Amino acid sequence: MESLSSLLHLTPEPFWMIVKVCIVFLGPLTLAALLTWAERRGSAMIQDRIGPNRALLFGRWRLLGLPQLAADGIKFFLKEDLVPADASRALFWLAPVMAFVPAVMGFAVIPFGRSFAQGGHLYHLSLLDPGNGMGMLYPMAIGAVAVYGILTASWSSNNKWAILGGMRSASQMVSYEIAMGLAVAAIFMRTGGYDPQQIIAAQGVWNVLPQFPGFLVFSTCMFAETNRLPFDFAEGESEIVAGFHTEYGSMKFALLQLSEYLHLVTAAALIVTLYFGGWRIPGLAEPPVLLSVAAFAVKLVFFCWVFIWVRWTIPRFRFDQLMFLGWKVMLPLGLANLLLQAGLMHGGA
């Protein structure tokens, strides 16, 4: 590490920071791009179809349809950039950025591997070092900001479908955030802190076992927060055309879509960190650093796949069902979980 950083005439700290920024920025971005492929091919397999396989790399290699990603990217870049005449131009341009920036920020606090010491330095594998004072509150807050991107997009488009989608998305996020907060609060309580490193360190037994109701609540809320099926009301195709991105095309649409997948990656990372022990491997107290990163990556990819898997299993809810589930099921369940954990702690368990 030190020889590498001295090669670049840097002290280890900034060098390590740059490396981490690259990993944290490009890693989820790449994963999100791959997820669009996994979603299309995976859904095809689930529905006994074949999926996109016509795009060829250099006209020769099919590569299981992966060149479709490049083809889509090129297409998005080259398409005409259309802004509706009655749209609010500035906001219309700003909205994809407002959706994208929080989406890439969310991953910053999540540890993707075990911290290790080398040459007198302690290296942490998360962009924000532990003890930064924000801890797991940070991704929650950033996740809450994400709704503004969707709201701005829908409002500035000046389109009734978009407005409906944005409104649905906003009310859905607000109502599910409460239950999500309760589920996370139970974890904070059991851990005695809200730093992700602390939370992971405290998971000798993965949180999913002692806090199963909390896990149910949290993962359900993650589906709602990321606007994924069965809760994708922001863009219910059969009801409101394409919801908040009805008027979006070309690269702006791609940004909105990409930020949705980034949210998905962040949500999966949150589930892994909070309930599945982050980088921990059962039976291995101190796994080698690379192995811990691999463990985290495997869990992350698995939960990303679960998001896709569930999407192609369950049909969409009705909006009143969504609200019913959010306020009358998830909220009491989250409260009950909180009380249960509090009772267990009081009882000394």
Place this chain on the structure above:
Amino acid sequence: MAVLVKKVELNWLDRTYVWPVLMGMVITMRHFIRQITTRSSRRFTIPYPDRKRATAPGYRGLHELKRFQDGSIKCVACFMCAEACPARCITIEAEEYGDINKTQGFEEKRPSVFKIDMLRCIYCAMCEEACPKDAIWLRTDYEQASYDRLAMKFGKWDLMNTYADQDGKPRITVDPTPAVPRPPVEG
């Protein structure tokens, strides 16, 4: 008539919603694994331009005008097909021809023009049914497309050669016997 809607009573396990979702996920995963482990040639979807589906026996595809071994057309220009055609897409002009050749024996007529407008044809195979000489067949080819309407009017030689390559027959563009009226029999 009123339709009786049967109310389904869900048991407590189903009412949790979690269990049915998990069961559903098992089903989708089963499909996923089955599809991903099936070879491409055995999947339901046929990747069409790469692989073509074999047509069923009795399939009514592109027409062929049959010929004898020496290349003379089997059609005797009797107009039965043109009469039978519900789409009225067959145009025939008959001609007499000169020598009596070995395959057609004493036949004296054949089409000089045999046109089928493929844009009008409905592939009903009525012509095939009507033909007394078994001279027109509807066979397996189903890929007819062209850049202009005129190319969809198939003439006699187009129709005689539609399956020539497929059957390994030579493509022919002339009748083996010339179309010369027989000289009147003297005395």
